[in-house]
Amino acid sequence: MFLFANATIYIGLAIAIYSLLIITLGISTKNQKFINSGKGGLIALFVCAALAMLSLFYLLATSQFQYEYVHDYTSSELPIIYKLTALWAGNAGSLLLWTFFLTLYMVMIVFSRKMKGNPMVPYISAILLANAVFFFFILGFVAKPFLLLDTVPIEGKGLNPMLQNPGMIIHPVTLYLGYVGLAIPFAFAMAALILKNVDDFWIKATRRWTIIAWLFLSLGNIFGGQWAYVELGWGGYWAWDPVENASFMPWLTATAFLHSVMIQERKNMLKIWNISLIIVSYALTLFGTFLVRSGVLTSVHAFANSNLGLYFLIFMAVAVILALYVLMSRYNMLKRSAGEFQSFVSKESSFLVNNLLLVGAAFAVFWGTIFPLVSEAVRGTKVTVGLPFFNKVEAPILLSMMFVMAVCPMLAWQRSTVKNLKKNFTIPAILAVLGMILMVKLGIQKAWAVIGYGVIILLLITHYLEFYRGVKARRKMTKETPFVALYRLMIRNRRRYGGYIVHLGIAFITMGIIGSQNYDLETMKTVDLGQSIEIKDYRLNYERLDQKREGINDIVYADITVFKNGKKLGSFQPEKVFYGNWEQPSSEVAIISSLKEDLYIVLSAWEDDGRATFVVKVNPMMNWLWFGSFMIVIGALFAVWNGKYGNVTPRYTGVRREVS
Amino acid sequence: MKNKIYIGLLLIAVIFQGSIFQVEARQINYKSAEFKAVASQFACTCGCGQDHYECDPNTCNLTTEFKKDLVEMMNKGWDKDKIRKYYVNIYGEEILTSPEKSGFSLMAWVLPFVVLGAAAAALFFIIRKWVKKKGAEEVVVTEYDNTEEEVEGEILSSMIDEERKKYL
Numbered sequence: 001m002f003l004f005a006n007a008t009i010y011i012g013l014a015i016a017i018y019s020l021l022i023i024t025l026g027i028s029t030k031n032q033k034f035i036n037s038g039k040g041g042l043i044a045l046f047v048c049a050a051l052a053m054l055s056l057f058y059l060l061a062t063s064q065f066q067y068e069y070v071h072d073y074t075s076s077e078l079p080i081i082y083k084l085t086a087l088w089a090g091n092a093g094s095l096l097l098w099t100f101f102l103t104l105y106m107v108m109i110v111f112s113r114k115m116k117g118n119p120m121v122p123y124i125s126a127i128l129l130a131n132a133v134f135f136f137f138i139l140g141f142v143a144k145p146f147l148l149l150d151t152v153p154i155e156g157k158g159l160n161p162m163l164q165n166p167g168m169i170i171h172p173v174t175l176y177l178g179y180v181g182l183a184i185p186f187a188f189a190m191a192a193l194i195l196k197n198v199d200d201f202w203i204k205a206t207r208r209w210t211i212i213a214w215l216f217l218s219l220g221n222i223f224g225g226q227w228a229y230v231e232l233g234w235g236g237y238w239a240w241d242p243v244e245n246a247s248f249m250p251w252l253t254a255t256a257f258l259h260s261v262m263i264q265e266r267k268n269m270l271k272i273w274n275i276s277l278i279i280v281s282y283a284l285t286l287f288g289t290f291l292v293r294s295g296v297l298t299s300v301h302a303f304a305n306s307n308l309g310l311y312f313l314i315f316m317a318v319a320v321i322l323a324l325y326v327l328m329s330r331y332n333m334l335k336r337s338a339g340e341f342q343s344f345v346s347k348e349s350s351f352l353v354n355n356l357l358l359v360g361a362a363f364a365v366f367w368g369t370i371f372p373l374v375s376e377a378v379r380g381t382k383v384t385v386g387l388p389f390f391n392k393v394e395a396p397i398l399l400s401m402m403f404v405m406a407v408c409p410m411l412a413w414q415r416s417t418v419k420n421l422k423k424n425f426t427i428p429a430i431l432a433v434l435g436m437i438l439m440v441k442l443g444i445q446k447a448w449a450v451i452g453y454g455v456i457i458l459l460l461i462t463h464y465l466e467f468y469r470g471v472k473a474r475r476k477m478t479k480e481t482p483f484v485a486l487y488r489l490m491i492r493n494r495r496r497y498g499g500y501i502v503h504l505g506i507a508f509i510t511m512g513i514i515g516s517q518n519y520d521l522e523t524m525k526t527v528d529l530g531q532s533i534e535i536k537d538y539r540l541n542y543e544r545l546d547q548k549r550e551g552i553n554d555i556v557y558a559d560i561t562v563f564k565n566g567k568k569l570g571s572f573q574p575e576k577v578f579y580g581n582w583e584q585p586s587s588e589v590a591i592i593s594s595l596k597e598d599l600y601i602v603l604s605a606w607e608d609d610g611r612a613t614f615v616v617k618v619n620p621m622m623n624w625l626w627f628g629s630f631m632i633v634i635g636a637l638f639a640v641w642n643g644k645y646g647n648v649t650p651r652y653t654g655v656r657r658e659v660s
Numbered sequence: 661m662k663n664k665i666y667i668g669l670l671l672i673a674v675i676f677q678g679s680i681f682q683v684e685a686r687q688i689n690y691k692s693a694e695f696k697a698v699a700s701q702f703a704c705t706c707g708c709g710q711d712h713y714e715c716d717p718n719t720c721n722l723t724t725e726f727k728k729d730l731v732e733m734m735n736k737g738w739d740k741d742k743i744r745k746y747y748v749n750i751y752g753e754e755i756l757t758s759p760e761k762s763g764f765s766l767m768a769w770v771l772p773f774v775v776l777g778a779a780a781a782a783l784f785f786i787i788r789k790w791v792k793k794k795g796a797e798e799v800v801v802t803e804y805d806n807t808e809e810e811v812e813g814e815i816l817s818s819m820i821d822e823e824r825k826k827y828l
Contacts, residue, residue: 234714241709269790341790349787356779364772371759371768379764382754384703386711389758393772473812477819492818524691576718584719605718615691 001064005055005146012048012099013136015041020129026659027122035122035659042110042125045132046103053100056093056145060086065156068147069093075158075581077551082164088172089163091293091308092145097173099135101180102128109184114205118652119660123191131183134315142308158581167227175220175247179285181213182250185257186282186323189275193326197654198271198333203261204650207495208640210258215636217251222629233587233602235522235617237625240390245369246288249362253281256358259351266413267348271334272327273355279323284362286316291369343415350408357401364393391517399452402510405503406459409466428465432458452514456507463500463507490638498639505635508628515621524604526613535616538599539563543571545610552580555588558603558612562592574603574614598622688731690717698730698740702747703757711757 019041026034056069060083065071073086073093088094106128115121139145162168185206192202224244225237238244257277263270294309327334341348368385375383410424436454444450467486474485490497525533533540544559557575561568572590579585592599600617688695690713699713706720712730715723733743747755759765 233716234710236714239709341787343791344787352783352787356776356783360772360776360779363775367772368768375759375764375768381752381764383759383765383768384754384757385759385768386703386757388700389768392758393769397772397776470811470815474815476812477815489815493814522691522696524689587716604716 001055001059002146002148005052005059008048008052008055009136009139009144009146012045012052013133013140015044015048016129016133016136019045020126020133023122023126023129027126030659032659038122038125038129039110042103042106042129045129046107049096049100049103052096052139052145053087056087056096057084059146060084063156065154066149066152068149069145071149071153071156073157073159075156077580078159078164081169082159085169086159086163088176089159092139092143094172094176095135095138095143096145098176098180099132099139101176102132102135102183105180105184106132109209117660119656120188120191120195120197120202120652120654121660123194124187127187127190128183134311138308138311142311155581158579161577161579161582161584161586162231165227165231167223167231171220171223171227174216174223178213178215178217178220178247179250179288181209181216182254182278182281182285184209184213185278189278190323190326192654193275193330195655196330196333198330199653200261200264200268201650201652201654203264203274207261210254210261211636211640214251214254214258215633215640217247217254218629218632218636221247221251222632226626229622230589230591231586233589235520235600235602235615235619240365240368240387242369243288243292245365245390246284246291249365249369250281250284250288252358252362252365253277253284256355256362257281259358260355263348263351272331275327275334277355277359279320279327282323283316283320286312286319290316345411345421346415347408347411347413350404350411354401354404354408357397357404361394361397361401364397365390368393395448399448399455402452402455402459402507405506406455406462409500409503410462424462424465428458428461431461446518449514449518452510456511459503459507463504466500467497494641495639498635498637498641501635501638502632503635505628505631505633508624508631510628512621512623512625512628515624516619519620521618522615524613524615526605526611529610533614533616535599536618537565538616538618539566540601540614540616542612542614545606545612554578554580556603556606558606558614560590560601560614562599562601572601574601576603593623595623596620688734690727695730695734698734698743699727701740701744701757702726702755705755 019038022034022041023038026032026038059067059070060074061080063070063074063076063083069090069092070086073089074083078086086093088097106125109115109128110121110125185202188202188206192198221244224247228234228239229237257274260270260274260277264274290309290312292309293312294307343349368389371385372383375381406428407425410428412420432454435457436450439450439453444453467489470489471482471485474480474489475482478485478488480488521536523533523535527533527542529542529545531542533542539562541561541563542558543561545556546559547554547556549555555575555577557573559571559573561571563569569592572592574590575588577586577588587602587604590601592601597618597620600619602615602617604613604615606612690699696713700711702712704710704712704715704720704723704726706715706722708715708720712723712726717724717727730743733746738746744756748760753760753765759768761769
């Protein structure tokens with residue numbers, strides 16, 4: 001098994017190098033046979049990565065502790081699902097997963113029906129293969145997943161209990177799918193540039209890939225936040241930790257990219273900008289990995305410190321320099337085809353403002369993340385840049401972004417006249433202002449909350465009007481019933497309406513964030529048995545403290561009966577778990593969730609006489625956050641769904657070559 | 661057996677800590693807004709990545725002591741700025757959860773907005789250039805008076821397209 005497993009990695013590396021060389025040779029000598037050989041290599045590479053994954057799954061599942069990775073991240077009593085998912089608990093395994101996704105994507109692209117006979121394929125393959133060579137090299141020489149220990153331990157170290165949560169099963173997988181996914185549009189962009197194709201074929205061909213990568217990146221962040229909320233007993237979901245920032249930055253730039261490509265498709269403009277955005281997004285995925293694996297910044301997420309980060313930094317630098325070189329060498333061609341704008345106030349301009357704010361937000365996150373390093377380098381003083389900084393700096397930028405999002409759907413392409421601005425915005429603006437006044441009257445008086453909710457009201461109205469007008473226009477011509485008209489309108493323009501659903505999802509998430517950040521309540525109380533804690537409308541009766549044993553873990557738990565306005569909601573058990581094979585105990589919180597708010601109960605400490613200390617939080621509108629996340633998934637899936645309409649394979653009109 | 665002893669020790673540690681902050685908690689609730697304003701300024705250096713308001717005293721000895729000291733100072737009548745100064749003098753700026761708004765650290769706060777402002781100005785000039793350019797050479801575009809007509813136009817053209825595909 002040892003030989004087989006290692007063979008998959010080293011043969012993989014050899015095949016990746018071979019395929020890269022043979023495809024490059026094929027391109028330069030215009031020999032289709034070489035290209036076909038390289039394409040065959042891609043399949044072999046995928047098989048190697050898949051077999052390596054299967055081998056590690058097998059070793060993990062059968063608890064073969066003689067392997068360092070199995071010993072470090074699992075133990076024999078671990079449930080099988082966590083034994084398997086320990087594959088991405090450590091450095092080597094998670095990079096193997098990354099490599100597997102990369103080879104999977106490669107095969108899907110190169111052998112897709114739409115790309116058959118396309119002269120870009122060899123170039124795309126070569127660019128992705130360069131990535132694959134890097135990853136197989138790392139697996140073969142830096143972070144080896146199949147290292148044997150000198151002795152055979154009887155038991156493994158076990159998996160960090162914090163990672164034993166369904167959220168953690170899926171969070172890394174979605175995040176990696178998003179990270180790797182961004183390599184696809186990057187490869188297409190580079191291939192188009194190398195071939196001197198300056199049209200928007202690469203954008204149209206990768207549109208779905210970009211949305212899918214974006215969706216996975218969003219999901220990765222959301223699952224991470226959800227995990228933090230239920231598992232860490234801290235009551236929050238986003239801490240602006242360097243690693244969270246590392247995955248938020250490419251999300252912001254990819255979002256900007258998804259919007260700005262529409263200008264290129266429509267107006268044949270912003271070509272250089274779009275390519276720059278995709279280079280930056282791709283580079284940021286590597287930068288994120290560098291941050292997580294290098295230990296250069298203190299982070300709760302950090303993997304064991306190693307020199308792995310350095311390799312990523314070098315790879316990122318090489319990739320960015322090469323990409324910029326290609327971009328510069330084609331600069332004149334791209335510049336030549338610039339178009340023009342009709343007016344200052346138009347949908348096009350609003351997309352540019354959207355890009356400005358999204359990239360600005362990404363820059364602010366980047367700057368805050370690296371500022372400790374800058375400060376240390378410049379004046380030798382370390383500083384910490386934490387949550388208060390990011391909240392203060394990002395809030396105005398992202399709120400402005402929400403405003404642009406609210407206004408944009410109502411602006412016309414080309415030109416918006418004062419007349420139609422008045423017509424489109426008078427009612428939504430009045431309603432939004434009325435809503436804000438009503439909020440102040442009802443006692444919501446924090447400025448951020450009032451402005452934020454006001455903007456969201458505007459957003460909801462403009463989006464509603466957008467659907468309403470579409471349905472009205474359709475019905476005028478087809479005389480369909482409203483629902484049929486709505487359905488047909490949406491499925492005939494999936495990208496637009498999918499996008500609007502995503503906007504609504506973002507609006508719900510923002511409502512959740514504003515509510516939970518501004519109106520949370522918290523208390524910490526020590527109470528005797530039978531006594532109660534009161535917070536807001538809730539009364540928590542502390543009934544019992546007991547201990548139980550589950551497997552090798554000891555669990556101390558409290559029975560608490562919760563009443564709201566005198567009405568019983570039920571009995572709940574916040575727990576403290578002491579692990580048999582892990583130093584730190586962890587809190588299993590009790591969450592009583594409703595549309596309005598979450599009651600979040602943590603058992604903090606206790607004494608011999610039964611007195612116990614609880615931390616109790618009321619987090620408003622948490623469910624809105626999760627609901628908004630769900631809408632993002634629905635919207636993104638709706639946009640990429642392979643429907644009957646508007647599903648035209650983009651026609652390749654670029655440079656022809658003998659090889660494809 | 662070793663595990664059991666270990667769990668026992670941990671339990672004792674937890675209980676012991678509980679009784680320590682218990683005495684102080686009577687005066688100032690560690691989860692009160694008043695305490696939050698003071699404690700959330702300081703980063704816990706135990707590696708938890710949280711501030712001293714969030715950091716759990718049951719898993720971190722460091723924050724237990726720190727919280728005690730904070731409460732002592734608050735009882736002495738020190739306000740949050742005085743406490744902040746006191747700690748910055750001892751540990752330097754690193755102890756704060758966000759950089760100071762003075763000296764070099766001001767850069768952290770200002771630069772994002774300076775860059776954003778500069779980029780906005782650049783964007784303004786670029787759009788102006790594009791709009792002007794358009795004035796010189798008129799391009800043929802379909803003008804819509806408002807979005808409603810635009811939507812109708814789009815729907816109509818997509819329907820024509822559909823029909824065309826059906827019959828041609």
